Amino acid sequence: MHSADADGLTLAQGYGRLWRTYVRRHWRSLLVAGLMTLIYAVTTALMVRATAWLVDAFDARDAGALAWAPAVILAITLPRGAALYAQKTLNIRTMTTIEADLQKAMYGALLSADLARMQQEPPASLGARFTADIGLVREVMDRGVNTVAAVATIIGAFTQMLLIDWVLTLGTMAIFLLAMTPINTIGARLKRLSRQAQAQIGQMTAKVNEGLGGARLAKTYRLESYLAETANESFDSLRGLKVKMMDQQARVEPMMEAFGGLALAGLVLFVGTRIANGTNSIGDFSGFLAGLAIASQPMRKIGAIFTLASQGLAALSRIYALLDVQNTVVDRPDARPLPRVSGALSFRDVHFAYPDGSMALRGIDLDIPAGQTVALVGRSGAGKSTVFNLIPRLYDATSGSVTLDGHDLREVTLASLRDQVALVSQDSVLLTDTIAANIGFGRPGASRAEIEDAARDAAAHEFISRLPNGFDTRLGEEGGSFSGGERQRLAIARAILRDAPVLLLDEPTSALDAESEAAIRGALKRLTAGRTTLVIAHRLSTILDSDLICAMDQGRIVERGTHAELLERNGLYADLYRLQFGKG
Numbered sequence: 001m002h003s004a005d006a007d008g009l010t011l012a013q014g015y016g017r018l019w020r021t022y023v024r025r026h027w028r029s030l031l032v033a034g035l036m037t038l039i040y041a042v043t044t045a046l047m048v049r050a051t052a053w054l055v056d057a058f059d060a061r062d063a064g065a066l067a068w069a070p071a072v073i074l075a076i077t078l079p080r081g082a083a084l085y086a087q088k089t090l091n092i093r094t095m096t097t098i099e100a101d102l103q104k105a106m107y108g109a110l111l112s113a114d115l116a117r118m119q120q121e122p123p124a125s126l127g128a129r130f131t132a133d134i135g136l137v138r139e140v141m142d143r144g145v146n147t148v149a150a151v152a153t154i155i156g157a158f159t160q161m162l163l164i165d166w167v168l169t170l171g172t173m174a175i176f177l178l179a180m181t182p183i184n185t186i187g188a189r190l191k192r193l194s195r196q197a198q199a200q201i202g203q204m205t206a207k208v209n210e211g212l213g214g215a216r217l218a219k220t221y222r223l224e225s226y227l228a229e230t231a232n233e234s235f236d237s238l239r240g241l242k243v244k245m246m247d248q249q250a251r252v253e254p255m256m257e258a259f260g261g262l263a264l265a266g267l268v269l270f271v272g273t274r275i276a277n278g279t280n281s282i283g284d285f286s287g288f289l290a291g292l293a294i295a296s297q298p299m300r301k302i303g304a305i306f307t308l309a310s311q312g313l314a315a316l317s318r319i320y321a322l323l324d325v326q327n328t329v330v331d332r333p334d335a336r337p338l339p340r341v342s343g344a345l346s347f348r349d350v351h352f353a354y355p356d357g358s359m360a361l362r363g364i365d366l367d368i369p370a371g372q373t374v375a376l377v378g379r380s381g382a383g384k385s386t387v388f389n390l391i392p393r394l395y396d397a398t399s400g401s402v403t404l405d406g407h408d409l410r411e412v413t414l415a416s417l418r419d420q421v422a423l424v425s426q427d428s429v430l431l432t433d434t435i436a437a438n439i440g441f442g443r444p445g446a447s448r449a450e451i452e453d454a455a456r457d458a459a460a461h462e463f464i465s466r467l468p469n470g471f472d473t474r475l476g477e478e479g480g481s482f483s484g485g486e487r488q489r490l491a492i493a494r495a496i497l498r499d500a501p502v503l504l505l506d507e508p509t510s511a512l513d514a515e516s517e518a519a520i521r522g523a524l525k526r527l528t529a530g531r532t533t534l535v536i537a538h539r540l541s542t543i544l545d546s547d548l549i550c551a552m553d554q555g556r557i558v559e560r561g562t563h564a565e566l567l568e569r570n571g572l573y574a575d576l577y578r579l580q581f582g583k584g
C-alpha cells in the first residue's frame, strides 16, 4: 500500500495533475467561459466610458444624444448580462462534472481497494472526502476561472502603464512581486492548517455518525452527555483550526492594500519630482493612477486565490492518496480462471499477520474434503474470522498456502475465485433496494423464479409474501424493516441462489426464538448440503451437525475431532462447550 506524501506536493504538481486528468478535457467549455468573462470585462469598461460620454452629451444639451442614449445602454448591458449568464452556467456544468468525475474515481478506487485499506479509517471519515475535500477543490476551481479575467485585466492595465512610463511601471511591479514573499509564507501555513482541518472534518463526521448509528445503545446506556462531549471537542477543535485559517486569510487583503499604498507613495514621490523637473506631465500621473486603480482589485483577488489554492492542495493530496492506493491482493499477471471446483479446501502451514503486524494465524493445517462441514470454535480473537478472510482472498496468507481442488488461490483470478464462494455473515447486510434485488445479488442475472425458489428454500418466502409489496418491497419502506432472524434468512436465500461450492457461514451470536431457530436450522441444512462449509459456530446444533470440529486458540488449531471425541479429551473444546454451548 502506498499513499502520496501530503506535504511533498507543490501547487504546480497538485493542480497540474488535476488539470491533466480531469480539467483539460473540458477545455472547449473553459475557453468559451473565458471569452464570456472577457466580454463581461470589456462591457463593464465600456459602461464606464459610455456613462462619462453621455453625461458630457447631456451637459452640452445635445438633443440627439437623448434619442440614442437608451439604445447605447441596452447595446452594452444586454450582451453584458448574456455573457455573465453564459459564463456562470457553463462553469457550473463544467465544475460539477469534474466534481462528479472525481467522486466516481474515488469511490471506484475505494471499492476495489484492499479490505485492509478500507478498514484503516472509519467509513464516515472516508465519506467526508467526497464532500469536504472535493468541495474545497471545487471552490478553488470556481475561483480559479475568475482569475483568468483578473490576470487579463492586470496585463491590460500594466501594458497601458508601460506605454506611459516603463521605469515607473517596472518599479511598481517590483513592489508587487515583493508582496508575494509574505503571501507565500501564509500559503504554506494555510496548507498545513487546511490538512489538519480536513482530517478533523473526517473525524467529526465519524463521531457524529457513531452517535447517530448507535442511537439505541446510546439511549439505553444514557451516553448522551459522553457523546455530546466528545463530539463537542471535535466541533471546537475544528472551529479553532478555522479561526487560525481565517486569521491567516484575513492578512492577505490588508497586506496587498499596504503594498498598494507603498506603490502609491513611491509613485507620488517619484512622479512629483519628475513633474517638477518637467520629465512627466500631469496627464501621465493621472493615467498611471488609473492603471494602478484598475489593477489593484484583481491583484487582491489573485492574492486570495493563491492562499485558497494552498488549502485546496491539502484536500487534493488526500484525494490523490485515495486514488493512488496500491492493492496487494490483485490478480497475478499469469493468473488463470479457476474452473468450477468440487470444493476440496486445504490449508498448508498458513501463517498470517495483519498489516499492523499482529499475528493472527500461526501455522494452520487443515484439509476439508469436498462437501464436508467444518465448525471453527474458539475464544474471541482466536483467529476464526481470519481463516475466513483468506478464502475469498480478502487478504493473502503471509506464508504457507491455501488451495481449492489443488489450485493455489494466489494463482487464480480473484473474480473466478470469489464467484465460487458464498458468505453468510453475522451482520447479514441488506442494501437499500428491493427484497428481490437483495437476494438477487447472490447471482447476477438470476430469474425472478430462481430468486423466489431460493427464498422458499431459505424459509423466507412466507414472511416476504406477507409484505405489502412482496418481493418488490424496498428496504426501509413500509414493511421493509426486518428482525434479526428474517435478515438472516434473506442472507441465506442469497447464498442459496449463489450456489457456490464453498460456503462461509458466520453464525450470529444472538439467540433466536424457537420458531425462527427451527426455520433457520432447516434453511441451513438445505444451504450446506453438498457444499464445502466452514462455519464459525455459536450454536450447539450447528456443531453437532458438522463433520469435524476445530478448536482454535491464538492462531492455531489446538484440537480437532467430533463432539464426542473432543469432550472425551476434556481440553479447550470441553471448556468452551461447558461455557458457551452447554445450555444450548
Ligand SMILES: Nc1ncnc2c1ncn2[C@@H]1O[C@H](COP(=O)(O)OP(=O)(O)OP(=O)(O)O)[C@@H](O)[C@H]1O
Binding pocket: 119, 354, 355, 356, 358, 359, 360, 378, 379, 380, 381, 382, 383, 384, 385, 386, 387
Ligand atoms: N483488521 C485487523 N487488523 C489487525 N488485527 C486484527 C484485524 N482483525 C483481527 N485482528 C487480530 O487478529 C487476531 C484474530 O482475530 P479474528 O478476528 O480472526 O478472531 P476471531 O476468532 O474471529 O474472534 P471473534 O470471535 O471475536 O470474531 C486477533 O488478535 C485480532 O485482534
